Amino acid sequence: MADQDTIDLVKTIEVDKYKYGFETDIESDYAPKGLNEDIVRFISAKKGEPAWMLEWRLEAYRAWTHMEEPTWAKVHYPKIDFQDLYYYAAPKSMAAPKSLDEIDPKLLETYAKLGIPLKEQEILAGVRKQGEKSTLDDDGNEVTAGRVAIDAVFDSVSVVTTFKAELAKAGVIFCSISEALREHPILVKQYLGSVVPAGDNYYAALNAGVFSDGSFVYVPPGVRCPMELSTYFRMNAKNTGQFERTLIIADKGSYVSYLEGCTAPTREESQLHAAVVELIALDDAEIKYSTVQNWYPGDAEGKGGVYNFVTKRGDCRGARSKISWTQVETGSAITWKYPSCILRGESSRGEFYSIAISNGRQQVDSGTKMIHLGKNSSSRIVSKGIAAGRSDNTYRGLVSAHRKALNARNFTQCDSLLIGDQCGAHTVPYIEAKTSTAIFEHEATTSKISDDQMFYCMSRGLSQEEAVALFVNGFVRDVLQQLPMEFMAETQKLIGISLEGSVG
């Protein structure tokens, strides 16, 4: 495309094609608007939490009131009025915990519309085509999807968790964090805040004070979790922040793979989402954590959209433990997110695979921290940033090695792809090695789709949009392959959708 064409394309950009923007008309219980200690007490009481938990929350909240909003990220947005938000919203019909059969049909319908059936018999009957031969991998082999247990979180409450009985047989605990606080308080108390302390940063402190729900996973020693676990977050209520908290513990020698998905309705006002995720892997344990984040990105002019301020951190606490983060970030108006690994255990391993797509007016500042503390610990970072429209896309990463982290190894690969010439891609790597035995490698590339490549694809019958989607899917292939098989095909489609309107 000639330059004029590119300019024309950018003018016609239209990102209002968000497919998950519908709203569910459901009566909700709200906490009074605004934030103070009473709201914290209100949430804790709603959840029927033990007293120590309320104390923990209050301490975090008090710490937060003395903290400043961070400004170092390359994102710009109007100041948030934290007193103008609701901190708790729950469908009225969810007042009492219910079995699957009693769930408000409106909620079931919402999830079905999102492509996520919650009734196990439907899942088994293949509504979601699980278990069906569904897609073609790069080697031309057909890929069969397995079963997935789902925890569905609607605004501030967990609606239902599927396949609980089957998981319990294997000793795996998978439930909402509210339920875990009631049913497994000792486990929660032992680990909550042990990776992301209550006062870790501005948004983490806010979350610790007012988090309303999220998922809890515990996998006992030596157990390989028999299916994929997944949480689906849906923000529905207006002017309501979503603050979820997830805690996953993989005990010695265990393995679990977990995926979270997120969507929200199309709204003119921005919505705040500040989550905290903590992962703990003990000796020889492995956690694979995947995210497909598709919160409403705002319209073409940058109106509305979710502010996604998230703290995710994994602690490779045990020897030879492994934590792997895979993220596909396509939504949100603003993303501020750095899933990190503390590589404490000897020979522990951290991985971060990221696809971050920005279009329209989206702003992404995302990356990871690999903090090497243990001997022979290793890490790998593969980041693929795709910027289109008038968006800004920053990779920000830290790799550090402590004095005692002998032979720490890191490999970082940061690739950016620019679509059009009104967007920006930035790479900000920080490296700190306090031992001379550390070997850190960093590679970075920036590329564009050339006119010749575009013409070649079109001469084979692809439209411009199909060509961009194909190109982008090729660009992100290494990372896409890290996703659980069950989600690969859907994610590929999502990538195509999120780039619609990026070319004329």
Added chain:
Amino acid sequence: MLKIENLHVKLEDENREILKGLSLSVKPGEVHAIMGPNGSGKSTLSYVLAGRDGYEVTEGEAMFNGEDLLAMDPNTRAAKGVFLAFQYPIEIPGVATMQFLKVALNAQRKARGEKELSIPEFMRFVKDRAAKLNISQDMLKRPVNVGFSGGEKKRAEVLQMAVLEPSLCILDETDSGLDIDALKVVADGVNALRSPVRAMIVITHYQRLLDYIVPDFVHVLSAGKIVKSGGKELAHELEKNGYADYAEKVA
């Protein structure tokens, strides 16, 4: 099928005319060879027919099955049956050749209102066509043209053609850079596609290819115009005397 009338093409960014009144008529089932010295405008003709940016048609027209070809987007032309085997095929990193074929075929089928092939149907179809061109499974997994040798690139172009089954095949110097064995494989692949409903325009600098893909007509392109047309014997004449005669005529 294709009727080019008095086509004048200049570069968009430069005031330089490349094609200066070219006319050509191609009927279904025919194979036309276009021969000419380097720089005479052979690739330009193929690009203009396929719809590449950067050229401006100042005069004349090209009708394809009665429709104005030059008014269509490149992907519309493809869906209607125009295919160009590139002189210099383009690399698409990260996209497996098999995947590319699938997306391209389905995009064309969709544009024509046909239903997509099922995965097993598609796989069988491609494997069969690939085998005939000596293209291994391994090569189908590799990203489109990335790290392909010159010969592999040309075979891959012919494979795309065999899979997409266009009605008008334009081959731009598909023989260049091939040794004699590779040339035979490619020519066999092309000949297998010859049919009463399909036409071909075979662009080449050398007569050698035309021993294997025997044309019905040969045209000599020089300085942006067809200066002589004839049967296949014209190619042999050119082989003997070179292009010198024709270059003079224009000058």
